[in-house]
Amino acid sequence: MSGTASDCLFCKIVAGQIPAKITYRDDEVVAFADIKPAAPLHELVIPVRHITNVAAVEAKDAALIGKLMIVAADRARAAGASDGFRVVTNNGAGAGQSVFHLHLHVLAGRPLSWPPG
Ligand code: AMP
Ligand code: ZN
Secondary structure (H helix, E strand, O other): OOOOOOOOOOHHHHOOOOOEEEEEEEEEEEEEEOOOOOOOOHHHHHHEEEEEHHHOOHHHHHHHHHHHHHHHHHHHHHOOOOOOEEEEEEEHHHHHOOOOOOEEEEEOOOOOOOOOO
8 A cells, every 4th residue: 555545544644634743744754743652752753655564665665764764863863862762663453553554653761671562
């Protein structure tokens, strides 16, 4: 699935149809605050274009996926996450994915144990 999905929550956030605290936006990537933060810093970094998850990424998406990582690191730096941060993406319902538009969670501001649950 790629493009815009009319029933997708995050496509609606990109389109401004659902409010969100947007922290970064360009033509390809949007970042916004997670509505239910799991850490003092918890932002989601997403592609503007609808991609379901990591499993749906194709070779042509390589630059875009790299850019998501760069924006994720920029968001952590902007929040002053000098003590480390975590970038994680859940792929599939069995791994906890609940919104089926690719997103990187950027988490920081508290001790982050490993492995996650
Ligand atoms: P995941 O479970 O990995 O798919 O992550 C989805 C994330 O989206 C969760 O951390 C939710 O708290 C977050 N979320 C759900 N709805 C919204 C919303 N309207 N605005 C911001 N974040 C949201
Ligand atoms: Zn979408």
